[in-house]
Amino acid sequence: MFEYRRTPYLGLIYAAAIGYAVTFLVETPDRPLAVMQEAIFYALSYLPGLGLAMLSDPAPQKAKTEYLNVDYYAPTDTVDAAGGRATPKRGLSIR
């Protein structure tokens, strides 16, 4: 999933920045966040933080390029040969 070992750790740094920004924007003075509530925000921030870190990692980009070269919606002959059930009764194909 990652080519660089640093990517998950870089995600932590991004998560800290995102978590701080979100708590800064959301928290109101009359309702300060408890420690556990802040922890929830920081933990959830790891999800987009990891994504941002993955943007600078070659492995996810390679995976995307690899997937883009395949048409995952192409009709499969194998199913047709097995029983012809993949062929729709009416023409519903896009192209």
Add this chain to the structure above:
Amino acid sequence: MQVGHLAVAGAIASFAPQITAAAGVPRVEAWSAESLVVVFLAHYLPNFDVIPIKLKWATDRFHCWYSHTLLFAAAVGLALWPFNPSWAVLACVSLLLHFVADSGSSIGLPLLLPFSEKRFSLYLWADTGHSGWFAFTSTYRQAWTWVTEGGMFVVLAARFYQLRVWPFN
């Protein structure tokens, strides 16, 4: 977008009072049973196009076809309007935000069908199929799915705080 649709739908339902008020229809409470049912059903409705595919009534290309068009959103809204205008508005917003959430996928959305077959996409991640384990895991091997879907869960948590829902009460 896959798991992120949960967060998007939850966030839409949290804004139900604002959405219905802006449209001038009877108010629906945030995260009420009504808003949750309408928003989740409408938000996931476009992806129900997988059912005919699984039943072998349609080819795989049926996915992200007419169910992901502005015409479909308008049709659902118009169909619901006589019964409940609030549901119609919430459903329309949910459908449109489903399209926004899917706009990063390389499959592209034929939003203007039947007038144009042009597919709109931001190409943030490669689409690897409509269902199945491979489609799921390969989606999360790509960066932007984490950014967008993870970001939506952070937004949802912020709404939990703003609406004083557990664990932010």
